[in-house]
Every structure is written in structure tokens, then in C-alpha cells.
Amino acid sequence: MIEFINVSKQFREGIWWGQKKNVQALHDISLQIKEGTCFAIVGESGSGKSTLGKLLIGLEKPDTGQIMFQGSNLHEADRQKRQLLRRDMQIVFQDCYSAVNPRMKIKDVIAEPMRVHFQYSAAEIKEKVKQLLEAVGLDEEAGEQYSHQFSGGQLQRITIARAISIQPKVIVLDEVINSLDVLVQISILKLLKRLQHELNLTYLFISHDLHAVKLFADEVAILDKGEIVDCAHQVKHFDKLTHPASRRLIEAQLPIVPQLAKEEYPVKKGLYVS
Structure with a gap:
């Protein structure tokens, strides 16, 4: 459904009266997201996760590369076509x-x-x-x-x-549970999973919460300094990732509360609002 092809994005950083410099937010990003799945982007703060989501829904434009949605280039379509494409994509922000x-x-x-x-x-x-x-x-x-x-x-x-x-067909979930307490996080993930099944939604799930990713996502990519450095095409293999950035994230996890373990909320069987 969605394909990023060699996408890069730079920003100018600095105060208006001082010297500015280019910051490489994303570099040569290529990935594919299948219809009806939840694809997670995980990384440390400043790794470029939110920029990737904004590029997908059109809030930012890539400097180089292509973003394809159902065979159409999002940033080369005419105004009418672009409006129709963007109607199919929405975003839910953290704040x-x-x-x-x-x-x-x-x-x-x-x-x-x-x-x-x-x-x-x-x-x-x-x-x-x-x-x-x-x-x-x-x-x-x-x-x-x-x-x-x-x-x-x-x-x-x-x-x-x-x-x-x-x-919509696609929803970008940009750190949607990070500001909520643990029990509310679970209820929101249940709601999102139910809606995904009922409406055949595709999710781009941006997070640094590895517990939520394991509960919720189908595939995961690790973003580090604007580059995809590791991937797991099945989220159950997440702990086997070997890149140093992946290991830092895995080793930094806090122990999960026992009653919120995945066995009690099996995503593959469907999550429902209580």
C-alpha cells in the first residue's frame, strides 16, 4: 500500500540572527507497508520518526526520493488528486x-x-x-x-x-500513548486494534515504547540518526535484532508490569474495548 523509495529530508536549524546549519533528518529511507498491517517505527528522540510520519501525510515534502501510495506518487500528483489521496490518510498526535x-x-x-x-x-x-x-x-x-x-x-x-x-485507509499514530498512564495506554491500544479490524485500517505506529510495539505492531523498523538500521518483519523477532541502536533500545526497557503482559492481551486474537 505504501512505499518509501530513497527518501531524504533536511532542515535548516538555528536562530534567525545567527548562523544556520543543515540537519539531516532522514537519509535514503526505503520501506514498504502492507495493507491492513501495523508498521512500527522505533528510535530514540531526534532519530527522525515524526518527520517520516509528516512526510507521509503531506505536512512536509521530501528533498529527494518518492513516497508512493497505492501506486501514486504523493508529491507529484496534481492538486485534486493530492486532496483525494490525503483524505485517505490521517494522523493522531501525541499531544x-x-x-x-x-x-x-x-x-x-x-x-x-x-x-x-x-x-x-x-x-x-x-x-x-x-x-x-x-x-x-x-x-x-x-x-x-x-x-x-x-x-x-x-x-x-x-x-x-x-x-x-x-x-481513511491509513492512520499515522505519532506517539499516541506516551503521555497517558499505563492502564489508559492499554485501553487505547485495544480501541485502535478493534478499529483496525473493523475498518481494515493500515497503521504507521511511531513510538519508542518497545512494550507497546510488541503488543501492537506486525513489523518494526529501527531508525537511528535518520537512517533505518534494523528491521524485523515479524515483531516477535524484535529481541533478536543486533544493531547497536536496537540493542540500546532493548536494554533500556523497563520491566513490564506482570498483569499487562502480552499473554493477557494477545493482539493476534484481537483487542476489544472493555
Whole structure:
């Protein structure tokens, strides 16, 4: 479904009155993501993980290389084609509070993408917002509230509802559980896995939480200083990776809480909202 072909990206770094320098965020990235799978990108802070996600959904443009989506080059398509392609891709950010307009009611937050991309009537949008809230485990009354009235876990559910509102094929999950406590993390992963099965979604899961990656992902690539240095085509082989960057991440893991072990939440059997 998705293919990165020799993709590189540089940024200019420095204060406006001082000397600036080029920073190589990504260098010669090539990878493939299969339809209906969860592909994890793992790396230390500053390794280029979020830049890769932003390139995929069009928030940034590569300096060199191609990003193909279902056979089409995302950055060479005309404006109309690009809009259709980008409708099929959404992103859920780590900071759910910054991702939501605090002046908008939640029903309007969720409805906004539908108003942009579809010509639904007001009655249709109201019904779809209700269905989306139910799909992420929230009541219809939540639509009348504002973002500050929700916990981080609840608000992340709302941003997920907004992401799936226009029926995308791909969702970039950029550190979506890192700011949440452990039990809420598990409930969000359950929700995402259920939605993946029900909607046939493809995920690009960006994280440095190896426990979550093992629970959630199908394949994993290790990013270090803007380069892919290691891959596991089956996440169960993650611990066998040998590159020094992979070993640093593996050895830095905190012990997992026993009751949250993978055996209790087997992803392959499906995860469901409790």
C-alpha cells in the first residue's frame, strides 16, 4: 500500500540572527507497508520518526526520493488528486490537547473533516458524530462539551474519532500513548486494534515504547540518526535484532508490569474495548 523509495529530508536549524546549519533528518529511507498491517517505527528522540510520519501525510515534502501510495506518487500528483489521496490518510498526535481547538465543541471537532471532504446534511453529520463517539467508547453527550472537560485518555479517543470520521485507509499514530498512564495506554491500544479490524485500517505506529510495539505492531523498523538500521518483519523477532541502536533500545526497557503482559492481551486474537 505504501512505499518509501530513497527518501531524504533536511532542515535548516538555528536562530534567525545567527548562523544556520543543515540537519539531516532522514537519509535514503526505503520501506514498504502492507495493507491492513501495523508498521512500527522505533528510535530514540531526534532519530527522525515524526518527520517520516509528516512526510507521509503531506505536512512536509521530501528533498529527494518518492513516497508512493497505492501506486501514486504523493508529491507529484496534481492538486485534486493530492486532496483525494490525503483524505485517505490521517494522523493522531501525541499531544491531544494541542491537537484540538479548545473553543470548539467536541461535536464540531469531529465533524470538521466531514464538512471539508463530504457534502453531508446537518442531520447526517449529527448522526455520524453520534456513531463515532460510540465507536470510541464515549456517550453522545460528550459532543456538547469542550476539550478541557476531558482526561487525556478520553481526549485521545476523540482525536481518534476525528481521524476515522472520513473513512481513511491509513492512520499515522505519532506517539499516541506516551503521555497517558499505563492502564489508559492499554485501553487505547485495544480501541485502535478493534478499529483496525473493523475498518481494515493500515497503521504507521511511531513510538519508542518497545512494550507497546510488541503488543501492537506486525513489523518494526529501527531508525537511528535518520537512517533505518534494523528491521524485523515479524515483531516477535524484535529481541533478536543486533544493531547497536536496537540493542540500546532493548536494554533500556523497563520491566513490564506482570498483569499487562502480552499473554493477557494477545493482539493476534484481537483487542476489544472493555
